[in-house]
Amino acid sequence: MPELPEAETIVEGLRGPVVGRSFSLVQVLREDLLNTSADNFSQALSGGSIAKIFRRGKNVVLRIEIESGSRPNALLLVVNLGMSGRLLHQAHADRSNPPSHPGVLFYLDDRSLLVYHDVRRFGRLTLMTPTFYRTWSRAMGPEPLSPSFTEWDLIRTLTRSRSPIRSWLLDQKRVAGVGNIYANEALWRAGIHPKRPAQKVTPEEGRRLHRSLRKVLRAAIAARGTTLRDYRTAEGWEGGYASELSVYSRQGSPCKQCGNTIEKLSFGGRSAFFCPTCQPPPRESARDTSAFR
DNA sequence: CGTGCCCCCTGTCAGC
């Protein structure tokens, strides 16, 4: 659900309200969301202050500094929102409208409240030491919006995999932050069929995919993300990108480019959406490859 | 090792 643009929107919404604040009380209602016990979690964070907030892939990351003796000790709180996670900030706890599925309540020193809310509980809140965080982050692919992520980086790594390009894009070890919505949207813009094997994507298509990915992600951030159902910004608002989607969940509707009907298929356990005209299916190549054996 | 499948969990919606 929340992919890169949604996590980015949440980070932008939280930065002003929470950076510089400290935790007066951390209350865990759903221990299964954590990588440690509820007691450890709240004890480790209580009294700590939020030094910064940023995004890595689809994760919202808070850097927490804890005074212990002379030198401040740091921890990173990595929030993966799974399919239905929300991070909501309330200036004053709204007792008339309590969250339906609260998981963790972070009471801040200005009497405001940060709530982690998650209906399906696929989300995870992971506390990491700075060393562990570095290792974890290094195992993840590059940030697609980083200036250092070049089209050549994308083209070069594509050639190493036989996975369908849509599945390839979903793998966080390849590129960080892309989920099913934006993978499908970017492939449509680039004119590449979702089932095309990654290594068969030509350099010219790779160039288009690089540009499409960045364009789609930036446009979605500008619209504050895509709300299909659960996603909300930190303020509790819906994102506005759903109305700008070109293929995702638009099966049966006309392609915005050519007017033909958008189709849906399923592989790798999830749906793919594409225009059969703008994104011609890969040629069956089983016979071709066997000819070279 | 890379890849694909199943599962985690709850809510919603289509079809009967």
Added chain:
DNA sequence: TGCTGACAGGGGGCAC
């Protein structure tokens, strides 16, 4: 109206 099954933005584990 109510039941059942399919499906939903993610990702970890496991078998091949």
